[in-house]
Amino acid sequence: MEDDEWKELTTLTLQNYLKSGTYGVKTALPIAKQADPTSAERILVDISELAWLGYYAAKKKTASRHGTQGRAKLKVLLDKLEQAPVESKRLFARQLASAMEAEDIDVTQAAKRRRRYFTKGSDLPSETFLGLANHTAATGPPSTTTSNAATHSINPESRPSEQIHEHIPVVSEKDIYVGAPLKPAEKLINDQFWDSIQRIENKEQPGTWLADISMIFQQGNIRDHFGCQMEIGIAEEKVADLAFEYFGVKVESKDGVRSVRIPGGGKIEPDPSITLRGCRRDLTGLFQSGGDLLRAAYTSPIYQREEAKGFNRTEGVSMAISGHAKESAKLNVFLGEWYASTIKKKFYG
Known part of the structure; x- marks a missing residue:
């Protein structure tokens, strides 16, 4: 060149x-x-x-x-x-x-x-x-920075959408867990939602598969005020159904491009992605009733704070959607620390 x-x-x-x-x-x-x-x-x-x-x-x-x-x-x-x-x-x-x-x-x-x-x-x-x-x-809720990067104060009364543009998430590699073993993961997921989760190949054991579920244990203020994080990959063909059922929006695909239909007939085309927030608060269609994952979502600091204020929807669950119809979506869920740690032990020992 x-x-x-x-x-x-x-x-x-x-x-x-x-x-x-x-x-x-x-x-x-x-x-x-x-x-x-x-x-x-x-x-x-x-x-x-x-x-x-x-x-x-x-x-x-x-x-x-x-x-x-x-x-x-x-x-x-x-x-x-x-x-x-x-x-x-x-x-x-x-x-x-x-x-x-x-x-x-x-x-x-x-x-x-x-x-x-x-x-x-x-x-x-x-x-x-x-x-x-x-x-x-990209696509996810805010998290804290590690010790070698700048930290920021968090207003505990704010919701994630109010904080997200002012805090850059950085986290140590040792606090990130990628992929979840199928059997223990399935026990935590509602039967109807289980097949919506994308599978990823286990690089350590070629020919075997993991659920596309990742856990992030960031440190500091954002963890304290919003929770730990779980990211779930949603299979491309399930994105529209999940978006409508939990976020109340219609996702359409044409010529390989996704768009989000808005009231009045207009539409938004993700470029390259958009994040849906304001999920319905009843998550029993996603996670097993009485299971640790449902408890983790319900005990996250953001979910608890919204409940105390009587909100009808939660920003403790969001979904990042790519404009490419062939790409999966990412469901991000804030988790209460105690149950998140319990899940981590079940998945990763």
Whole structure:
């Protein structure tokens, strides 16, 4: 690639990052860390996870069916990056990282611009998931930062939607658990909801499967005021039914693109994703009555606070929906700490 193309790719990546979401980050980041050491994504994530986030958002942009401006050029440049020599990829990664840092995209500034999922040091994002995250970004509720990142005060009277744009979730890798064994997970899930949960392959035991359920035990104020988090992957064909039953909105798919129908006939197209909030409070259709998971959801700090105030709906449960009809959705559930710890022991020992 010529110098002008490097600069153009840096500019396009940065511009796209500042205005786009990061749906699926929580799942994508661990994959990037295990990618071929000579691949662009692996080199980027090794040099700067913030730069990798920009790259990830750019890749999502090229795959999106929403908006065509700049997409073709971005794809051409990203393809050239992948074919470039390893040292050239490293130079680009450093260049992109410097450009993003020059734009003051740090923990505080990025959180103010848009909910983001990124890490510092050896940390992983929460979210959305493991998207987070991506995140989580993405797509997920707020969580606290680890000790090596800035922390923020939380208003305990606020609901997640009031806090979400002011707090960037970062959590240590040791506090994230990805995938749940099928048998213990099934015991906690309502029979009708069980088949709606996506399955993911167990990388440690090829040929076996896990439920797409992740748990996040962030530390600090947000955990205290909202709860621990569980993220559940929803199979693509079940997204519309779940959105209507629990959030009261109609999700439609046409030509591979999802949209959310609003009263009056208009519709919203996720770009790349949107988060539904205001879930109905009765969760017995999701989780087994009397089971630890239902108790965990009902004892989360946010759910308890809403109950005391007599709210008819809860923001303790939300769902991130991608604009791509072939992608799963992510159901995020805040959990009370005691029952969340009990579930963690059942899943992971």
